[in-house]
Amino acid sequence: MxxxxxxxxxxxxxxxxxxxxxxxxxxxxxxxxxxxxxxxxxxxxxxxxxxxxxxxxxxxxxxxxxxxxxxxxxxxxxxxxxxxxxxxxxxxxxxxxxxxxxxxxxxxxxxxxxxxxxxxxxxxxxxxxxxxxxxxxxxxxxxxxxxxxxxxxxxxxxxxxxxxxxxxxxxxxxxxxxxxxxxxxxVAEPALHVAPLTDRPGFLMSGSAGYDTRSVVAAAAAAVRGASAPRVELDFTALRHLDAASLATLADAAAGRPGDAPLRVRQPPPSLRRLLELFPALGSEMEVVGR
Structure with missing residues (x-):
């Protein structure tokens, strides 16, 4: 990095x-x-x-x-x-x-x-x-x-x-x-739109993340993992759907970030909330904000 x-x-x-x-x-x-x-x-x-x-x-x-x-x-x-x-x-x-x-x-x-x-x-x-x-x-x-x-x-x-x-x-x-x-x-709005946040290090994901958008999810995960800022946020406020494979890709990126600061996830979909409940260890890698 x-x-x-x-x-x-x-x-x-x-x-x-x-x-x-x-x-x-x-x-x-x-x-x-x-x-x-x-x-x-x-x-x-x-x-x-x-x-x-x-x-x-x-x-x-x-x-x-x-x-x-x-x-x-x-x-x-x-x-x-x-x-x-x-x-x-x-x-x-x-x-x-x-x-x-x-x-x-x-x-x-x-x-x-x-x-x-x-x-x-x-x-x-x-x-x-x-x-x-x-x-x-x-x-x-x-x-x-x-x-x-x-x-x-x-x-x-x-x-x-x-x-x-x-x-x-x-x-x-x-x-x-x-x-x-x-x-x-x-330009048209893509099925999954990812863009930088304007006021803090991190990225806004909007639309739907599934099989057809796996390359976009992989790029967003790589950006999360490679970002040099000590604290990074993923804003899911406008995300309608996040499938299990995409969720796993982003969770791996959170775990792969250097340092001790967890990845902040804003208004995550219910699937991510359930994952954090089932696997408490992920709580050290992800911090839910904007409940």
Missing amino acids: VMVPETAAPPGRAPAVGRHSSVVFSDDRQWAEHLCAFVRGGLDRGEQVRYFADTTDPERVLRALTDAGIDARTAVTRGQLCVSLAAQTYLAGTGFDPDGMIGLWHDAVEEASARGHRGLRAIGEMSWAARNVAGADRLLEYELRVHHEVFERLPLTAWCFYDRRLLPDAHVDVLAGAHLTHRGDP
């Missing part, structure tokens, strides 16, 4: 809720509009801007910016703009690793600050998640964790680009739902 310091956001920084956004689009015009608005805003603010491409040629990114009247070439020369391939950066080596990526964000923001930039903003193309990339199954875990472990602590703004032409709609809906801010095409 990457351990990062617990620090409060400095006064005047934009709220973390608005600095990590999903951006869903379905054509090149929308892609260019989002790209140019994001990059222009960062350059105007004196931030460093990085674009991590997957299927897009980096030269095409620079041409789109230039065509929109942005002096991208000069920004690259002075080190304020960098367009690179995800395969050569955070997907290099053994593949995608949420812990490593969280650590990389801390390093990248520190480097941008050392170079005199007022912050860092980045775009990442997420189409690689639909391919057989090592660690792609951990993307949802990462999207859930970064709100508290990165954006609440760093002067970083990031937009995750989801191209509907390259990703299944159901996949896009779940991943976009893990962001607290959404831009672009509307």
Whole structure:
């Protein structure tokens, strides 16, 4: 697990809720509009801007910016703009690793600050998640964790680009739902929606958790287990159903967390209450709140 310091956001920084956004689009015009608005805003603010491409040629990114009247070439020369391939950066080596990526964000923001930039903003193309990339199954875990472990602590703004032409709609809906801010095409509410809590470390689960959503439950459990905060909460207030297998997955995650603080579960379904009654030892791993 990457351990990062617990620090409060400095006064005047934009709220973390608005600095990590999903951006869903379905054509090149929308892609260019989002790209140019994001990059222009960062350059105007004196931030460093990085674009991590997957299927897009980096030269095409620079041409789109230039065509929109942005002096991208000069920004690259002075080190304020960098367009690179995800395969050569955070997907290099053994593949995608949420812990490593969280650590990389801390390093990248520190480097941008050392170079005199007022912050860092980045775009990442997420189409690689639909391919057989090592660690792609951990993307949802990462999207859930970064709100508290990165954006609440760093002067970083990031937009995750989801191209509907390259990703299944159901996949896009779940991943976009893990962001607290959404831009672009509307997305449907998935059967099981998991998102970070805005006011404390933890996650809100709403909808129904069953056989068809087992991969989403597994990602939520991994986020619970990997979260660096000493106390984490699962809010089940809007959860309609939680089957036995999903319950077992989340209980295992609670037991696997480091430290002595139990996982807080808010308004758990009756099935979880019965489990805690049948197995009192789980009480040391889970603390029910909001009865």
